[in-house]
Amino acid sequence: MATTSEDGGSSLSTFSVSRSFDPGRAPSNEDCPFCVIAKTYQPFDPSNPPENSHEILRPEATSPGPATFILLSTPLLVAFLDILPLSTGHLLLCPRAHRPKLTDVTPEESQALGHYLRILSAAVTRATGVEDWNVVQNNGAAAAQVVHHMHFHVIPRPELNVRNGGSGRETFTATMFGRGAREELDEDTATRLAEDIRASVAEILREEKSKL
Template sequence: MAEQAPFDPTVLPPDNSCPFCSIAQTYPPFPPEQPPASDSPTLDPFQLAPASFLVLSTPILMAFLDIMPLSHGHLLLCPRSHKPKLSDVSREEAAELGVYLRILSKALSRTTGVYDWNVVQNNGAAAAQVVNHVHYHLIPRPEIRANGKLRESFTMFGRGQREDLDDDEAIELAAKLRANIAAVLAEESHKGKL
């Protein structure tokens, strides 16, 4: 009996069905401090179907708008390499994910004007992970009581009604997010280290 090769989470699924791996293969990294212009072929969201609205693309990770957002600005952050669960990521990936969760949170709040948000990360089907590639959700949570919608249901962790992302709005939103990510990074580079 032939010995089975050990599981390697960096290898793409055999049928290349992982949509996040497709995004990683299609879009090259760019410096977050100086993102390409919105009309750059590097950022063409329609290179894939459904469209991918990239806001961050480093050699190690990427962030993009969720195609079925729970709220305006819903982002996904994941490593570029295929890792099914958080326990599969390398130390370097874990460190960069942690750094950019904070930076994306600041940029997302500035972009949307919403200063409350969830960071959600699911591991495995029983934990509501739909795409088998580790990822974090950053979900802005506007105050529904301020809108006079006291009966509006609160949707959490991917449950509830979701609508497709509007392509025209997404292009504009992604551009604003990239600009705010660059602004946050520029501000932090001037603060110095402790």
Template sequence: MASTNDKKPPATPAPASIVPDANTFDPGLPASKTSASNDSDTQLNCPFCHISSTFPSYSPLSPPSPFPPSTSTSPHPRTFLLLSTPLLVAFLDIMPLSPGHLLLCPRRHAAKLTDVFSDEAAELGKYLRILSEAVTRATGIKDWNVVQNNGAAAAQVVEHMHFHVIPRPGLREAERFTSTMFGRGRREDLDEEEGEELAGRIRGCVREVVREEKERERGRKAKL
């Protein structure tokens, strides 16, 4: 079943060598009056602020169990959450270019990369690595792009800065993913059941990667 969103994709990854077509821009999803608070850190019209204000943070080492099912608050689409820390949230793209296509953004509203604080920027870098490793394990796809767009001329659609992590299946792997038109950039609505299952798998891998990282860092410090 297709997910409930009836909107255009919230964000288009950078076609780095293509002129962004102004006609494909989406002015953003309509505001939810029940969702984002109106303080300086959230924007009423911003779908990613809606997600940030919907999900409390949890330690990636101990996600809630059982994990609450993906929620939908009309007019916002369902959110398949992957990570929710005090500074950041990550979730599946609702119109993925490939299985595991995810978005990572600061919890606080920041339009462009230059609008994030230094500690948020460092956390984004740290979790880009962790999420890349987790999505690789969860999907078995070994290659991927990281893309982040700033401003209309760079094809930014949702004006809450976010990184895309986009797995790139090779031709052999692509055969396994019938719903993926490899390399064509065709986007389909994320299937609800598939999304739930994939998000659970990625969260499990995030937990594993964070645990391994903590052990490795302990080992490195012990050596010094």
């Protein structure tokens, strides 16, 4: 049962049913789907991701919920592909600990989020070839937050079209964030994409370290 939400990717399918997820209330750690993901996958060195990633980062490990495709897993943070992506490469980045809103994160987590938000933006651009993207973060139900575990969306935006209706003026159109039909993540595509993004993260971190 797939659902679509205005916040661009926090709606859940099997997880919401199997864990009695109620978007109208802030869940405890036990029934928060992002906490389940954080507890399931152990941290790894992002500059040297696991070689046998399918065995260590098994997407099906979150069963009976949707498969989880991990991109980053540090002692403080976890990032994974959105299960109802707005575009190829749509990912979520959140603190490993249960933090309902941005104002709930610790200073250390805030620093790590800022650092890896930049790294993941560069990595998804490198992995997908799409050079424009949205970064979106919602706080509270009135702000369209569906999963009450603070998270950032990084969303590649390849849909920009340029039109010239004969007036000599260019008109730019793009799909609005959170609008339109969305399909569940294709697992074969997601496996390859997650590997490419993890490899890109590692490559970027090594490049930056070499410049120090």
